[in-house]
Amino acid sequence: MSPGPAAKGPEQPEFSFGQSWPGLVYLPISAFLDATQRYQLLGGISNGVTDFIQEVTPHEVAHQWWGHMVGWASYRDQWLSEGFADFSAGLFLQMTEQKPDKYLKYLDNARETILEKNNYGMSANDAGPIHMGVRLDTEHTAGAYQRLIYPKGGYVLHMLRSMMWDSKTGDANFIGMMHDFVETNLYKNATTASFQAVVEKHMIPNMNLAGNGKMDWFFDEWVYGIDVPRYKFDYQLIPEADGKVRLKASLAQSEVSDTFRMAVPIYLELDGGRIARLGTVVMKGNSTNSNLDIVLPQKPKRVMINQNYDVLARK
Numbered sequence: 336m337s338p339g340p341a342a343k344g345p346e347q348p349e350f351s352f353g354q355s356w357p358g359l360v361y362l363p364i365s366a367f368l369d370a371t372q373r374y375q376l377l378g379g380i381s382n383g384v385t386d387f388i389q390e391v392t393p394h395e396v397a398h399q400w401w402g403h404m405v406g407w408a409s410y411r412d413q414w415l416s417e418g419f420a421d422f423s424a425g426l427f428l429q430m431t432e433q434k435p436d437k438y439l440k441y442l443d444n445a446r447e448t449i450l451e452k453n454n455y456g457m458s459a460n461d462a463g464p465i466h467m468g469v470r471l472d473t474e475h476t477a478g479a480y481q482r483l484i485y486p487k488g489g490y491v492l493h494m495l496r497s498m499m500w501d502s503k504t505g506d507a508n509f510i511g512m513m514h515d516f517v518e519t520n521l522y523k524n525a526t527t528a529s530f531q532a533v534v535e536k537h538m539i540p541n542m543n544l545a546g547n548g549k550m551d552w553f554f555d556e557w558v559y560g561i562d563v564p565r566y567k568f569d570y571q572l573i574p575e576a577d578g579k580v581r582l583k584a585s586l587a588q589s590e591v592s593d594t595f596r597m598a599v600p601i602y603l604e605l606d607g608g609r610i611a612r613l614g615t616v617v618m619k620g621n622s623t624n625s626n627l628d629i630v631l632p633q634k635p636k637r638v639m640i641n642q643n644y645d646v647l648a649r650k
């Protein structure tokens with residue numbers, strides 16, 4: 336067998352397919368072409384192929400952790416492998432691209448894949464929770480397994496990362512949790528419950544939305560449930576003394592069960608395009624919070640919610 340470039344792994348002749356084995360990643364021949372070769376071979380700039388290579392290679396490499404170092408116990412837990420690998424592919428884009436555009440597009444595409452309706456009027460998300468694994472594929476929801484487990488499994492991790500983010504320590508909480516998950520499940524088959532136990536060990540106070548120190552609320556919603564909220568955000572900026580400005584805002588959550596809770600981050604765009612996270616608003620059920628009233632030291636260019644697709648939501 337031709338070993339291929341060591342930095343990537345062996346090539347295999349199928350054009351758009353990758354597979355990860357323990358200690359070995361098979362990548363399509365197209366992944367070994369540089370941009371010029373792809374241009375010559377494909378007769379133009381093919382963004383589809385470039386995206387495929389940028390996303391599938393890290394997905395397959397990520398299976399060295401998610402799938403091989405940590406396995407999954409049953410089809411119900413397979414999202415721990417495919418979802419985590421999809422999350423890792425997004426992380427790769429965030430870390431290797433200068434601008435956040437491709438990373439945000441990746442998250443938006445994942446959102447579309449989860450919620451897009453097929454000819455029967457069914458989205459992959461309508462098929463059932465990610466915990467159903469391969470049983471999501473039915474006559475009216477063909478392909479739902481792949482269209483849900485991968486991107487929504489990735490979103491579960493993405494949402495945890497966002498909730499664990501800290502303005503001083505960044506991703507340190509999340510990274511600590513993921514290291515612990517690998518260490519406690521190394522060369523074992525993890526279950527959804529074993530993952531939840533690690534999340535609960537590392538949860539921070541603003542994740543305690545049910546007030547009982549557990550993350551059941553989150554797993555019930557996103558792993559064992561199918562609710563996907565819609566948000567409506569309105570705000571006003573009112574000038575105050577000393578160049579300060581008062582932010583008055585209202586946030587509405589809809590299309591969910593009465594018990595559905597989520598913490599929704601609010602962001603500010605400041606001078607020079609810098610984005611800063613202001614804080615989070617906890618929402619429960621179908622409701623509107625019109626009491627948001629904060630004095631800011633300076634006028635932001637705009638105020639946004641969910642800027643980093645922090646919560647999987649309808650648009």
Ligand SMILES: [Zn+2]
Nearest residue numbers: 394398417420
């Ligand atoms: Zn995979």
